[in-house]
Amino acid sequence: xxxxxxxxxxxxxxxxxxxxxxxxxxxxxxxxxxxxxxxxxxxxxxxxxxxxxxxxxxxxxxxxxxxxxxxxxxxxxxxxxxxxxxxxxxxxxxxxxxxxxxxxxxxxxxxxxx
Amino acid sequence: xxxxxxxxxxxxxxxxxxxxxxxxxxxxxxxxxxxxxxxxxxxxxxxxxxxxxxxxxxxxxxxxxxxxxxxxxxxxxxxxxxxxxxxxxxxxxxxxxxxxxxxxxxxxxx
Numbered sequence: 001x002x003x004x005x006x007x008x009x010x011x012x013x014x015x016x017x018x019x020x021x022x023x024x025x026x027x028x029x030x031x032x033x034x035x036x037x038x039x040x041x042x043x044x045x046x047x048x049x050x051x052x053x054x055x056x057x058x059x060x061x062x063x064x065x066x067x068x069x070x071x072x073x074x075x076x077x078x079x080x081x082x083x084x085x086x087x088x089x090x091x092x093x094x095x096x097x098x099x100x101x102x103x104x105x106x107x108x109x110x111x112x113x114x
Numbered sequence: 115x116x117x118x119x120x121x122x123x124x125x126x127x128x129x130x131x132x133x134x135x136x137x138x139x140x141x142x143x144x145x146x147x148x149x150x151x152x153x154x155x156x157x158x159x160x161x162x163x164x165x166x167x168x169x170x171x172x173x174x175x176x177x178x179x180x181x182x183x184x185x186x187x188x189x190x191x192x193x194x195x196x197x198x199x200x201x202x203x204x205x206x207x208x209x210x211x212x213x214x215x216x217x218x219x220x221x222x223x224x
Contacts, residue, residue, distance in 0.1 A: 004157075033212075043158060043203065043214040056210040091157050100207045101146055105157035 002026045004106035006092050012112045013082055021077045021109045023092030032075045033093040033103060034067065036060070043091070049075065050099060082113045122201065126221045133191040135218045137204035142185060146207035149178060149189045151200045152217070158203060161189070196222045 005024045013019050025032050034046040047057045049067055066078045075094075079086055089110050093103040127133045139147065145166040150158035164171045164178045164187075171178050177190040187204050199222045204215045 042216060043152075043205075045211040045213065048211065058211065093157075100210065100212045102148070102160060102163055103158075103212060104160060105150075107155075107157045 004092055004094055004104055006090075006106035006109050008109060009107065010110045010112070012114065015084055015113055016081050019079050019082055019111065021079075021090050021092075021111070023075045023077075023106060024073050025075055025092065025094030026096075026104055027073070029094035029096045029104075031055075031095045031099045032067075032069070033095075034077045035091045035093060035105075036088040037091065037108075038088045046077075046090075048099065055099065079111075082111075084113050087111055087113045122217050122219045124219045124221065126223060127194050129194060129196060129222055129224050131194055133189075133194045133198070133220060133222075135189045135191075135202045135220065137187040137189075137215050137218075139185050139187060139204065139206045139215070140213075141206065141208045142182070144206040144208050147178070147180060147187050148205045148207075148212070149176075149187075150203045150205065150214075151198075152203060153200045161202075191220075194220075194222050196224055198222055 007022045032049040035043050037043045045058050047061045048055045064080045068076050089108040091105050091108045093105045095103045148163040149161040151161050152158045162173045162176050162178050164180050169180050175192045179188045201217045201219050203217045205212045
């Protein structure tokens with residue numbers, strides 16, 4: 001069964017450093033998303049992406065965050081200058097023909113900012 | 115300030131019994147709802163979805179019921195198995211984004 005894959009599974013970084021989280025969505029999917037989950041809390045929406053541009057973003061997704069689809073398979077989330085409060089599990093997701101419906105999630109990248 | 119984790123509602127059932135997990139949603143204009151299962155250390159896994167023009171949808175061992183009058187969603191799991199133990203989230207399509215609920219932790223006793 002096709003799946004969303006994310007790398008790395010764990011990322012430890014120093015505060016102020018840049019990190020790039022990588023995702024390979026399901027190949028025939030058109031919509032891509034990033035969500036995050038702080039330990040013990042709800043899954044929170046960050047951003048959705050379609051047709052090579054951001055279609056929706058949350059208030060969490062400020063100027064420190066950016067997304068990119070550099071080629072036909074990868075979808076990345078960059079945090080320019082990490083803060084302690086960016087520590088969370090970051091999930092990539094994709095869906096096929098309808099935005100925000102039947103999202104398939106990856107296993108996540110656990111980001112720890114020290 | 116320090117973040118405090120949410121205290122999840124919990125449901126404990128005996129193996130073989132039916133489970134009912136409930137969710138209240140916030141926006142009467144939401145037109146699509148979805149249930150996810152999340153096992154420890156993994157990403158949310160799609161279970162079943164329903165549109166607002168339906169009030170019931172069945173899958174394999176699972177049924178979702180939607181009551182738009184009281185903005186309530188439920189997930190029924192038939193013949194619950196130990197492998198069903200996980201946190202279950204409902205989510206609604208609201209304002210161009212999928213908004214997740216708090217989650218319910220289901221424990222299945224053998």
